[in-house]
Amino acid sequence: GQNIDQPTEMTATEGAIVQINCTYQTSGFNGLFWYQQHAGEAPTFLSYNVLDGLEEKGRFSSFLSRSKGYSYLLLKELQMKDSASYLCAVLLHGGELSFGAGTTVTVRA
């Protein structure tokens, strides 16, 4: 089986920075995705890491360490609209994604 762990909930203040950690132990690894999911909506793509290091995309950055089985998503300059669930997902060799349970981020004014 696949094991992907991330914190259940995080709370931060508008304008602050939040880091969501994800650790994984999977039977295969072809990359790691982060998805954002607002309540009652479908997940939408945020980032993809296949090599070690940091990928930056505007206010969002994602980091991967394959040797440690570890990734994080960094959200900077938090806005109220960033309140959502953030899903860590590992791409397996067959092309399917294995998801963590998600981290609910609440941004407070």
Next chain:
Amino acid sequence: NAGVTQTPKFRILKIGQSMTLQCTQDMNHNYMYWYRQDPGMGLKLIYYSVGAGITDKGEVPNGYNVSRSTTEDFPLRLELAAPSQTSVYFCASSLSSSYNEQFFGPGTRLTVL
């Protein structure tokens, strides 16, 4: 492009009833997937398909069936619905299995009473 569309948006079933959840994509993607998401949980893969005529089981296939007769359509069939199948069902598609950004449909909320 409409992307990935799913019907219906909501459905209530009685125990033992059957239904088909429809999924269509217009992006000419080879790969299609069905997930279920229970409250407060991540997505679990039910079935997936790498092309027309080819399907494979995911993590939680019991109680479901799929078919892929065309590139565009990937219906999910529930036979003998059970309360444990109450969930939100998402269909997704992707171009390939390498860089594999999956595009998700809006979901179907199913309640089995």
